[in-house]
Amino acid sequence: MSIVQQSRVKKRLFALAVAGLGGTAAAAVSFAIAVYEAANPDPVPVVAAGEPVDTGRWIVTIQKAELGPVPPTGTKPFEPKRFLMIEFDLNNRSAATSNAFRGLLSIEEPSSDGVPEPTFYLARDKWIASAINPNMPERLIAVWEWPEAKPVPSELRLAIGSQIYKRRDNLYGASGWFDRDPAAVVRLPVDRDTAEAS
Numbered sequence: 001m002s003i004v005q006q007s008r009v010k011k012r013l014f015a016l017a018v019a020g021l022g023g024t025a026a027a028a029v030s031f032a033i034a035v036y037e038a039a040n041p042d043p044v045p046v047v048a049a050g051e052p053v054d055t056g057r058w059i060v061t062i063q064k065a066e067l068g069p070v071p072p073t074g075t076k077p078f079e080p081k082r083f084l085m086i087e088f089d090l091n092n093r094s095a096a097t098s099n100a101f102r103g104l105l106s107i108e109e110p111s112s113d114g115v116p117e118p119t120f121y122l123a124r125d126k127w128i129a130s131a132i133n134p135n136m137p138e139r140l141i142a143v144w145e146w147p148e149a150k151p152v153p154s155e156l157r158l159a160i161g162s163q164i165y166k167r168r169d170n171l172y173g174a175s176g177w178f179d180r181d182p183a184a185v186v187r188l189p190v191d192r193d194t195a196e197a198s
Contacts (some may be wrong), residue, residue: 031037035183044183044185045184047184048186048188049186049188051063052062052080053183057093057177059089059091059093059102060090060105060160061088062095063087063088063139065085065086065087065189065190066190066191066192068083071121072084072126073127074126082147083145083150084146085124085142085143086141087140087141087155088105088138089137090132091135092132092136097131097134099130102117102118102130104160104161106158107158107159107160108157108158108159110150110151110156115147116144119142120143121140122141123136123139124138124193155190156187156188159182159185160184161182163179165175165177175190
């Protein structure tokens with residue numbers, strides 16, 4: 001091997017070593033940033049009632065919360081019950097009709113342990129909500145049957161979930177909407193129905 005060839009080989013080896021060190025350093029920095037962000041997540045924004053929240057797939061605007069003895073259908077149960085009702089506006093921003101809004105709202109405070117999953121009603125006709133059409137906003141009412149043994153909250157902390165669209169997911173390579181961290185938190189007072197309060 002000539003001196004020129006040896007020089008070229010040394011230069012290539014040196015370039016490979018530098019590239020390897022640079023790649024290792026970049027990977028280490030990327031890993032450190034990911035660990036730091038996981039340990040120190042951005043705080044979830046707190047919004048007021050009446051303020052629109054962009055969740056990715058939906059625009060959600062929480063209006064009010066009320067506790068009463070009658071669900072939105074207007075039919076009083078045979079046995080006395082209590083219903084926590086949250087009225088909100090919902091706009092489907094996706095291209096398809098969807099009923100994937102059922103997991104959007106969750107009660108963070110007070111604890112919702114022992115509280116059944118909510119039922120969703122259309123405010124305009126007081127009947128159970130089905131799929132929501134794109135760009136046709138609807139007012140809905142999420143209704144939780146509030147157990148008699150649980151204290152009645154005077155205020156709620158409500159988390160609004162969010163979703164992101166991926167053209168290809170990591171598992172199946174298919175497109176779809178996928179859950180991510182809450183988009184916002186709403187604190188709102190719970191109004192008492194006059195029949196409930198008496």
